[in-house]
Amino acid sequence: MGNRGMAWALKVEDFSYSYPGNGEAILRSLSFTVNRGECVCITGSSGAGKSTLLLAIQGLLKGGHCNGRITIDANGWKKPVGLLFQNVDSQILCSTVEEEAAFGPDAIGFTGEETAAQAHHALQSVGLAGFEKRNVDRLSAGEKQRVALAAVLSSRPAVVLLDEPTSQLDEQGKADLVQIIHELKRQGHALLIADHEPGVFHGVVDRLFQLEKGCLRERSFGFFHGSGSYAPGPGGADSSKPASSAEPALEMDGIVWTEPNGKVVLDCLSLRIGRGEFVYLYGENGAGKSSLLRLMVGLESPQAGSIRTAGITAPKPEQLVGNVGLLFQNPQKQLFEDSVFSEAAFTLRMLKYGEREVMPRVNGALALCEVERFAERSPFTLSYGEQHRVALASVIAANPEVLLLDEPFAGLDFPQRRRMLTILSRLQRNGTTIILASHGPLPAGEWVNRHIILKNGKISEG
Ligand SMILES: Nc1ncnc2c1ncn2[C@@H]1O[C@H](COP(=O)(O)OP(=O)(O)OP(=O)(O)O)[C@@H](O)[C@H]1O
Ligand SMILES: [Mg+2]
Structure with a gap:
């Protein structure tokens, strides 16, 4: 899908950033837009700056040095932008699953009825129907990642930012997430995803970028083909493994x-x-x-x-x-x-x-x-x-x-x-x-x- 003729929801213009006390720029003159109904994925090795970019868009970077502009057009949605954190523990605020899913919409002024309906829908779509009364602290990491995602979606942000959303999800969880993204696109949300495994999103992502040395390059899914192989390289697995002893x-x-x-x-x-x-x-x-x-x-x-x-x-x-x-x-x-x-x-x-x-x-x-x-x-x-x-x-x-x-x-x-x-x-x-x-x-x-x-x-x- 191209860019022309579509209304943008997120516009990043010539944006650069360096962390405090660290002279080197992590992000260098980045420019791109994400349109309504579009999903863009950014991949890149660990430490490339993916989370830094999402934090910048969410307005959460403190200190440091930045240049350029990030603009969001909320187009009438109550919440301009919502971020699923890479470490979901740092975003969970409430004790039960249903409180967590209802917190966002309630805080930004949806009515009680709307809040309940949106929280319910979000929990269903992430596969957590029946978990409403469970204590969030006692959930598994994959379940927590689903709760955190539901909590972001229930506020219906115009721009949805997902940082490594599949990191704790099993195969079913990944399939559910792809369905959710299709639905969000249909509803006109704009999505920006950072993930080490872009292949999961093949078919739902409109454009794929690689973040490398602070710069973005557009890539095809084919570009990463074969790079996700576990086959042992030189010095890898050894067939002469010690046989397990009886003790x-x-x-x-x-x-x-x-x-x-x-x-x-x-x-x-x-x-x-x-x-x-x-x-x-x-x-x-x-x-x-x-x-x-x-x-x-x-x-x-x-x-x-x-x-x-x-x-x-x-x-x-x-x-x-x-x-x-x-x-x-x-x-x-x-x-x-x-x-x-x-x-x-x-x-x-x-x-x-x-x-x-x-x-x-x-x-x-x-x-x-x-x-x-x-x-x-x-x-x-x-x-x-x-x-x-x-x-x-x-x-x-x-x-x-x-x-x-x-x-x-x-x-x-x-x-x-x-x-x-x-x-x-x-x-x-x-x-x-x-x-x-x-x-x-x-x-x-x-x-x-x-x-x-x-x-x-x-x-x-x-
Ligand atoms: N608060 C900070 N102060 C200084 N440097 C930081 C800070 N946070 C991150 N960095 C550095 O900035 C670089 C980019 O970090 P970032 O978290 O954006 O990477 P990432 O691409 O999201 O990596 P990962 O795939 O491991 O999540 C890293 O080298 C990291 O060490
Ligand atoms: Mg990261």
Whole structure:
């Protein structure tokens, strides 16, 4: 679809931006428009500036240096622009799902009836009918991303900005999102999406751009064809994987775990993982993957059943420090130090390693995760994907015997996902047991030596 003859909703003119204290421009003289009823997608590697651009349009960049103009024509809609944040936790305000969906329209002056109808419609379209009374804090990340999307849509913004909207969604969630975008286009909304996986939107996106070195280039979907392959590159997966030994790294027997609201999440689940295995744990949004990992490290206790992790029965988190590492689904929950270096050194220092040993181990982990150039930066000034790699470095710096990763691909672009699998393969070769939980299908290639599926509270072999 071309631009001519259509009314624009968003116009970006010669826009440049640099962050405070960081001389180099992240965005350089960008110019583009998005018309009513049109959907534009921006892709680009982690740290390219995609979120920065969306934050600029939403008017949320503080300080720094900017030039040029961003204009929005709301064309009679009550709300000019709404943004789905990359880290949805930072936008959720209310305690229940229905309050969250109703908050926006209520705040901008829709009547009670309109608010209720719009919130209801938004929740239905994201597949959350029946979730209205649920506590948002207790939802899975994929469910939370759906709530946050419903909360943006219920206000009916003229311009809808979506930052990595598929990062936590399973296949059904992605298909639902594409349907929603078709509907929004029909209604005359303008959409701008930033996503590492533009292929998901093929067929609904009108124009695709790549953001690179601060500049936008229009691309065809074909341009990215083949770049999304998981096939191991040089130094990638190794067919000489250590056979898993008989001695288990993890044993769970008859585990029952119920949500505070009574929902049974894990239903008499048993699982045994041998030392040195690399296990891919697949489950749809809300299947209970994160709960299972949290039980393994003692962050939750089961109502019934037994757990033994790295030789410790019914472990408490403090008994596993350094020996069992858990990479959280949301990296921001893991980052709290002033600098990237101290972040990665935290566990080692807690275990009273001398600074002489801390230094090479931390540098090694930072280099492995390709974040050594950020060593002196505050983790909070990094892009989401960069934060994810720092969180991974801080988990692997202590060289844990068992490594648990909860949706580690979220926020990583494709080459980084492949590199992460390469890193994990290398760790496995050195004897680490790895459990990787994901809502995405198993990447092609010989990356793992076991594939298990969590469904209806039970594990089956894939
Ligand atoms: N508050 C900040 N201060 C200084 N630099 C920042 C700040 N926030 C982001 N940056 C830097 O700006 C660059 C662009 O960040 P941005 O979050 O826009 O990237 P992105 O393309 O959205 O990446 P990702 O795919 O990882 O989400 C990154 O190199 C990041 O380190
Ligand atoms: Mg981003």
